[in-house]
Amino acid sequence: MSFIELKGITKHFQTKNGLVKAIDGVDVAIEKGDIFGIVGYSGAGKSTLVRLLNGLEVASSGEVLIDGEDVSKLTGAKLREFRKKVGMIFQHFNLLWSRTVLQNIELPLELAKVPKAQRKKRAEELLRLVGLEGRGDAYPNELSGGQKQRVGIARALANNPEILLSDESTSALDPQTTDEVLDLLLQINRKLGLTIVLITHEMHVIRKIANKVVVMEQGKIIESGNVLEVFQNPQNEVTKKFVTQELDPEFKETEQFLAEIHQENPQGIIVDLLFEEGANEPVITKVVRKFDVEISVLSGHLKQTKVGGIGTLTVLFTGEKEEIQLALDYIKEVGVKAEVRNIG
CATH class of the missing domain: 3.30.70.260 (ACT domain)
Structure with a gap:
């Protein structure tokens, strides 16, 4: 059994124009320690898929299994405890501007009622990990985009998660800063053994650090495989377009x-x-x-x-x-x- 398994997943939304199939019969297997890419253009269903992994959305049908546990069946305290295992990095950082860098990193620990001294110690450890030692007293508006995202990564790691979800986390950054953030994620993957799931429309992100990838279109997976194989021999026209634009x-x-x-x-x-x-x-x-x-x-x-x-x-x-x-x-x-x- 794979560490993360999505089996026969569908996700429907009721809108004023009728039923929308955001996810349509998807199967995915992710091994522990993978850097797994989910790539697709806007509206492909990739962000909905990642929200199923942390229980923010519940599948209309199918199973979302993480380490053998069906996430869709978790509620209340069990769901809250499960979410501590899943860290999330966002495109636009989602930092609290009235809090210092250190206080932003401490926030998940504060919500988990971790004692103050322990929170501060953990936040300082994470500052060193993401290369921001000495910037703990700064406020987000004093940081560059890349530094803000490093704070976002540190905050996502606060609860020692087993899975790190990255939803377009580099798309607001310039190319050089993007590569720096990707190098940091690769370092974290190797040092902590985290499983990282990357949601992106940028094939550069996939090429740089992922080892496996699925390509989505209109809620379906249209191609999957090892990154090198997909780049060397893309089968679907959408995949060929992604690969050509990157190469x-x-x-x-x-x-x-x-x-x-x-x-x-x-x-x-x-x-x-x-x-x-x-x-x-x-x-x-x-x-x-x-x-x-x-x-x-x-x-x-x-x-x-x-x-x-x-x-x-x-x-x-x-x-x-x-x-x-x-x-x-x-x-x-x-x-x-x-x-x-x-x-x-």
Whole structure:
């Protein structure tokens, strides 16, 4: 049994326009210690899904099992006690502006009636963990966005949770600060052994620290797997769009450039080559020597995931069609993925 299991989950909301299916027949398994990504565009159902994990929403049908316990059946004191096991980080920090940094971190402990001296000691430990030692007496309006989110992370850890839920926690931050916060979450995962569930519409977040991912659309899971596998071989069109936008941020400019190349070389074939980390064979050199084709490199990208690297090359093959096909067959035989681009 997995640490977190969602079985046959549906969640319906009654609106003035009728019944809305926010979650529609979802199954998810998350192992202890995973950094698990749930990615999708706005309205995909991902935030509703995460609210089921901490009992803020109850599924219309199906089971939400955490460490074998059905969350949907918990009420009253048992539900409150369970929620201490689940920390939550929010997009807009949700800090109390009239409280100092230390007092914000102490808040969950105060609500749990932990003695004052013990609260302060725990809050100071967490300040050191998130890299804000010495800022305990500051107020939120004196902090940068990244520092505010570090306070939010520290507060989420106050009750020593087993699960950390992150709902778009980096989407309000600039790219450099986003990477700093993601590095902190990765450090926390490794140091504390926490299971982290990331809700995001940014594939960069998934690539940077997650080891597993599900892609959602209209309340359904349309793709799932290890992050490296999903990046290397996306199956669904929505997933392909997410992956392409992350691996090639200048996608539109690249497409225009490739269209111009194709116009100039109508008999040529443009191919995306995907190399796994550690692939050090001089494949292109061997192909040119072995077959009567010419290969021009048009663009290339190298990105790192938590579990390995992804290298892509977009190249132009010119030569006889039969010879190009033999070259492509050979490339696939040596373990390099090759996908012909359909341009024009």
